[in-house]
Amino acid sequence: MIHGHDDIPFFDDDDEPRKPAPRSGETSGQTGGLAARAMAARRAPEAPDYLTGLNPEQRDAVETIEGPLLVLAGAGTGKTRVLTTRIAHILASGRAYPSQILAVTFTNKAAREMKERIGILVGGAVEGMPWLGTFHSIGVKLLRRHAELIGLRSDFTILDTDDVIRLIKQLIQAEGLDDKRWPARQFSSMIDGWKNKGLTPELIPEGDARAFANGKGRELYKAYQDRLKTLNACDFGDLLLHPIQLFRENPDILKEYHRRFRYILVDEYQDTNTAQYMWLRLLAQRPGEDDGPLNICCVGDDDQSIYGWRGAEVDNILRFEKDFRGAKVVRLERNYRSTAHILGAAGKLIEHNDGRLGKTLFTERAEPDDDKVQVHAAWDSEEEARAIGEEIEQLQRRGELLNDMAILVRASFQMREFEDRFVTLGLNYRVIGGPRFYERLEIRDAMAFFRLTCQPADDLALERIINTPKRGLGDASVRKIHDYARARDIPMLAAAREMIDTDELKPKPRKALFDVVTQFTRWQELLETTPHTELAEIILEESGYTEMWQNDRSAEAPGRLENLKELIRSMDGFESMRGFLEHVSLVMDADQNEEMDAVSIMTLHSAKGLEFKTVFLPGWEEGLFPHQRALDESGRAGLEEERRLAYVGLTRAKRNCHIWFVSNRRIHGLWQSTMPSRFLDELPEDHVEVGETEVSYGGYGQSRFDRAAPFSNTYATPGWKRAQENRTDATRDNWGTRSGHAVERIGYGESGPRGRMIEGELVARSSEETASRFSVGDRVFHLKFGNGNIAAIEGNKLTIDFDKAGQKRVLDGFVTPA
DNA sequence: TCAGAATGATTTTTT
DNA sequence: ATCATTCTGA
Numbered sequence: 001m002i003h004g005h006d007d008i009p010f011f012d013d014d015d016e017p018r019k020p021a022p023r024s025g026e027t028s029g030q031t032g033g034l035a036a037r038a039m040a041a042r043r044a045p046e047a048p049d050y051l052t053g054l055n056p057e058q059r060d061a062v063e064t065i066e067g068p069l070l071v072l073a074g075a076g077t078g079k080t081r082v083l084t085t086r087i088a089h090i091l092a093s094g095r096a097y098p099s100q101i102l103a104v105t106f107t108n109k110a111a112r113e114m115k116e117r118i119g120i121l122v123g124g125a126v127e128g129m130p131w132l133g134t135f136h137s138i139g140v141k142l143l144r145r146h147a148e149l150i151g152l153r154s155d156f157t158i159l160d161t162d163d164v165i166r167l168i169k170q171l172i173q174a175e176g177l178d179d180k181r182w183p184a185r186q187f188s189s190m191i192d193g194w195k196n197k198g199l200t201p202e203l204i205p206e207g208d209a210r211a212f213a214n215g216k217g218r219e220l221y222k223a224y225q226d227r228l229k230t231l232n233a234c235d236f237g238d239l240l241l242h243p244i245q246l247f248r249e250n251p252d253i254l255k256e257y258h259r260r261f262r263y264i265l266v267d268e269y270q271d272t273n274t275a276q277y278m279w280l281r282l283l284a285q286r287p288g289e290d291d292g293p294l295n296i297c298c299v300g301d302d303d304q305s306i307y308g309w310r311g312a313e314v315d316n317i318l319r320f321e322k323d324f325r326g327a328k329v330v331r332l333e334r335n336y337r338s339t340a341h342i343l344g345a346a347g348k349l350i351e352h353n354d355g356r357l358g359k360t361l362f363t364e365r366a367e368p369d370d371d372k373v374q375v376h377a378a379w380d381s382e383e384e385a386r387a388i389g390e391e392i393e394q395l396q397r398r399g400e401l402l403n404d405m406a407i408l409v410r411a412s413f414q415m416r417e418f419e420d421r422f423v424t425l426g427l428n429y430r431v432i433g434g435p436r437f438y439e440r441l442e443i444r445d446a447m448a449f450f451r452l453t454c455q456p457a458d459d460l461a462l463e464r465i466i467n468t469p470k471r472g473l474g475d476a477s478v479r480k481i482h483d484y485a486r487a488r489d490i491p492m493l494a495a496a497r498e499m500i501d502t503d504e505l506k507p508k509p510r511k512a513l514f515d516v517v518t519q520f521t522r523w524q525e526l527l528e529t530t531p532h533t534e535l536a537e538i539i540l541e542e543s544g545y546t547e548m549w550q551n552d553r554s555a556e557a558p559g560r561l562e563n564l565k566e567l568i569r570s571m572d573g574f575e576s577m578r579g580f581l582e583h584v585s586l587v588m589d590a591d592q593n594e595e596m597d598a599v600s601i602m603t604l605h606s607a608k609g610l611e612f613k614t615v616f617l618p619g620w621e622e623g624l625f626p627h628q629r630a631l632d633e634s635g636r637a638g639l640e641e642e643r644r645l646a647y648v649g650l651t652r653a654k655r656n657c658h659i660w661f662v663s664n665r666r667i668h669g670l671w672q673s674t675m676p677s678r679f680l681d682e683l684p685e686d687h688v689e690v691g692e693t694e695v696s697y698g699g700y701g702q703s704r705f706d707r708a709a710p711f712s713n714t715y716a717t718p719g720w721k722r723a724q725e726n727r728t729d730a731t732r733d734n735w736g737t738r739s740g741h742a743v744e745r746i747g748y749g750e751s752g753p754r755g756r757m758i759e760g761e762l763v764a765r766s767s768e769e770t771a772s773r774f775s776v777g778d779r780v781f782h783l784k785f786g787n788g789n790i791a792a793i794e795g796n797k798l799t800i801d802f803d804k805a806g807q808k809r810v811l812d813g814f815v816t817p818a
Numbered sequence: 819t820c821a822g823a824a825t826g827a828t829t830t831t832t833t
Numbered sequence: 834a835t836c837a838t839t840c841t842g843a
Contacts, residue, residue, distance in 0.1 A: 136833045236833045605830050669834035
């Protein structure tokens with residue numbers, strides 16, 4: 001059953017054959033519980049080490065090796081363990097060589113972790129697993145092998161979003177279009193969306209094509225793809241699309257891979273987008289007998305699908321059984337992470353979603369002392385941060401580690417408040433998922449120098465740094481070089497070299513260009529002879545780039561220099577500069593210092609897959625969570641995804657979970673009153689406790705979390721703002737001709753929570769707002785800031801000089817005449 | 819060509 | 834409020 005080297009002549013990375021390990025005993029039919037586990041152990045005494053300690057479902061998932069298998073792995077049910085053990089099992093039982101297993105993950109982190117854990121299981125004997133990686137890195141590997149078949153050279157560059165946007169902008173301008181009206185950023189994300197759906201320019205829907213650039217969307221997309229080919233470059237989407245095209249157009253090559261990949265494993269299947277799905281289908285389809293059986297195992301959790309907004313299709317996982325005939329489904333519902341209260345709360349919440357495959361997590365843990373999920377209220381976000389800070393300090397005093405605590409927010413702007421507070425308190429914190437190391441300006445600049453040295457055809461790199469540091473080669477000069485290069489169909493660096501001998505440029509830029517071209521020529525020569533770290537230093541030094549930052553007096557400059565040093569240090573581990581560049585384009589990871597004991601602050605999205613003993617979930621308010629924009633843009637589906645996000649948040653907690661909501665939040669500089677999240681009402685009472693709060697402001701209303709809100713609620717959405725602005729514009733003619741935005745809203749009706757709508761249904765909200773009741777100079781009272789005088793009015797926004805708090809801008813709904 | 823001023827957009831994030 | 838990008842005038 002194992003193909004030897006001869007079968008697959010064009011692969012050069014086959015591992016040496018391994019001695020097949022004895023096959024494990026068969027297990028079947030356990031009915032759960034410890035007894036079953038014990039029975040299983042007794043029945044198969046010869047079971048290899050790695051299988052012991054798995055529960056019956058896990059073991060089923062590991063040992064169901066043949067045929068399609070979907071593992072529905074709830075949060076904290078040992079998903080990674082199953083995946084890695086399964087691979088170990090395939091290897092140890094001699095069913096395949098490491099190189100015959102295709103294992104795909106979404107992030108580099110997950111891939112790394114999996115490699116590590118397989119290493120531990122199999123005793124480190126397995127070198128590599130050459131086909132374990134992200135969809136993208138495997139895509140690159142395929143493309144480098146077969147580049148010429150899709151019109152690239154195998155040393156193609158991978159562009160990052162920055163490059164892509166600059167490139168698109170050029171194309172938009174080249175089309176003679178207004179790049180204001182048609183932002184490159186927007187088009188770039190459209191292309192991204194298409195590529196996520198597996199759509200090449202010919203395939204995009206007519207409507208999409210018309211929606212951009214005066215109907216030139218399709219042409220523009222095509223032009224973009226052409227330009228990439230010319231540049232010998234790929235964007236991230238291409239790393240998925242090109243392999244699909246490759247396989248479709250070259251059945252023989254596809255067949256080779258069919259033979260090669262005996263086993264396919266996919267992690268986080270609920271996050272696959274259409275292109276990834278197509279990619280997988282191509283590899284998993286086995287039309288011929290000699291292609292071998294279809295051994296695909298997808299692991300995922302439909303309840304944790306939170307990336308719909310970037311193209312993930314939950315439907316892929318929901319459809320699995322239909323897609324793969326005879327598929328077996330194993331549910332992992334036994335949770336090893338959280339208390340029964342946390343699971344109870346999370347489970348009840350997620351039940352409000354439709355279209356689930358249906359799982360109910362349970363635990364065998366029975367600790368009567370476990371705390372319920374706590375819900376707390378605060379007046380505003382400042383107080384929320386203060387209270388959470390206090391709670392954290394208290395836990396710390398009790399000897400808890402900060403490393404065991406996390407604050408999970410919906411949107412990153414919420415982090416600021418916590419950071420500020422923790423700085424004041426002197427509390428260590430760590431922000432996870434901020435701007436990545438390789439995305440920083442100075443790193444990108446440095447990389448552009450390196451790229452252009454290694455790849456003289458990398459025009460985008462050239463454009464980035466040709467005038468950095470300032471050399472007097474501004475837009476005009478760059479444009480000339482660009483046009484010259486385009487006209488002759490040569491790379492810009494080559495064009496620049498030629499232009500030194502012409503009088504296209506004025507003497508000053510010409511001299512500058514001569515200098516910089518000469519430098520690159522020199523560095524290219526050094527590439528062969530000088531160690532790459534040394535060369536990197538030389539480049540940064542000679543280009544004047546280091547000097548530029550040394551002369552920079554701004555606060556960030558020293559940090560940037562430090563980052564540059566760090567960049568060079570990190571090159572050490574690579575063979576060559578080229579190897580380093582490849583790594584960077586795909587593995588954009590920054591390292592966090594793990595040693596420090598610190599509270600983690602991150603978004604709910606980046607918390608997926610992590611766990612903490614104590615979790616704080618601030619900001620459970622309508623509009624923020626669920627996020628208004630998710631509701632506006634995706635309606636019910638958006639709401640359900642938000643709910644899954646809440647589910648992810650809750651299930652990160654092992655022991656304690658504290659949810660917070662506030663009644664006033666400042667968004668974009670304006671104070672807004674907020675309503676408690678509908679998700680709070682969806683939590684079951686028996687697992688939730690409403691925490692006592694120092695600052696109470698009236699009792700709870702109909703909803704347990706509802707205070708008697710003295711203010712009309714306001715919304716922060718662009719649409720709502722616009723409506724309000726229109727309103728003020730139209731006050732003169734008394735609403736009559738308000739040029740109409742129909743304000744549609746999900747959730748509460750005009751009478752507040754009492755008039756709650758059916759979830760997710762779009763409902764027109766009647767707008768009964770009156771014109772501002774105030775005029776400049778009025779004396780008013782604000783609950784947070786106290787008394788003050790109105791200094792200015794713009795629409796419904798009041799600028800008020802408060803007696804104590806100074807000048808603030810607030811919405812008029814917040815103040816009452818004093 | 820560059821610096822300061824206006825403009826605008828601010829969910830979530832990977833690769 | 835805040836940040837990034839783009840525009841305008843020197």
